[in-house]
Amino acid sequence: MSTVDAEAMLVRVQRENFSIDEEINRVRNRSTRIGGIATFLGTARDRSEDRDVSRMTFEYYEGMAQKKLREIRDRALQDFDVIEVLVLHRYGEIDIGENIVLIVVGAMHRADAFKACKWCIDELKQITPIWKCEHTPDGQMWVEQHP
């Protein structure tokens, strides 16, 4: 796989589910200097604001969403003492319990990996044009959130 292809795999918006092991290995294999890997996995829960949720749908802005995720990876690599960062978000219909979003950060030391991982997911929520619609007994509702 070329360098460009390998880097493209580190920032993705995709419909299909992903393997957490494969994604961790994608980061692990980038450097033998990595001594700690922190992950954040967001999953679909069945309860929201006292309502049952049966499934959810994510919509994203093609092009801009990928651009923002690339910015997040680039800034994390620049601003934190980390070696590699993977940012992955799903779109489309997602059932309860399924994976939604994954951040994987590889660093020499765990403290840097944890800090960068938290920053990445917080930043993703603020700047990435992705929208969630929850399917509830009251109907389908777009969810607005502010950090």
Added chain:
Amino acid sequence: MTVTVKLFGMLKTQLHHESELTVRLDQGCKVDDLIAAIQSMNPDVGDLLLKRKILVSVNHHIAHGETELTSADEIALLPPFSGGSCTSGERTSYVYR
């Protein structure tokens, strides 16, 4: 000139499930003029734009009122994002789909 404006999330619901909006503007118009035009078409959406609860992006960049528009620009209205996970107390509103 005519510009096409992409719509997402709850905005689609508010604008009759359309994924795009076509707006006629004078040449050399700015984002503020687009907002004024949308305000006259749909005051509810216009108010959200004026309060900056909905942002305007031009060519994948968040635009300000003085940003000039051309018919070749890719323009979108961006309601509040909800990607990733959430913690309790973050939700501010629901909009039925």
